Amino acid sequence: MTSTELPEKLAEIRDDFLALEEQDRLLLLLEFADALPALPKRYEEHPDLLERVVECQSPVFMFVEVEDDAVHLYATAPRESPTTRGFASILAQGLSGLSRAEVLLVPDDYPSSIGLTKAVSPLRIRGMTAMLARTKRRLREDPA
Structure with missing residues (x-):
């Protein structure tokens, strides 16, 4: 994979958004909000293990772990914040x-590439960009 190529799943998500009219992209974002994977029990019972993403307007908490070189990102965001939850x-x-x-x-600009820059505020896009940056920082800090 070159630095300009996207992993298959992210490319598919981007292409799904870009295939829609702008107003329909928000509906797809809401579908993603409803499909945020639940936290594993180990994080539900220990929310102190999750890191707050302070750049997000809404309270978003996340944790990144790597098992057998497979990355897993867990996040929580309030249902009242569907945009942030969708991201x-x-x-x-x-x-x-x-x-x-x-x-x-x-x-790093993946959040800007999915066609939502006119539909949601720049502040919200920055929140998603911060989530991605935080994920990458965690991976660099813990190379094990």
């Missing part, structure tokens, strides 16, 4: 299962 879901679903190297190669 967390896109990343959780799109990054999970990728190798550490694949995640580190995801372009």
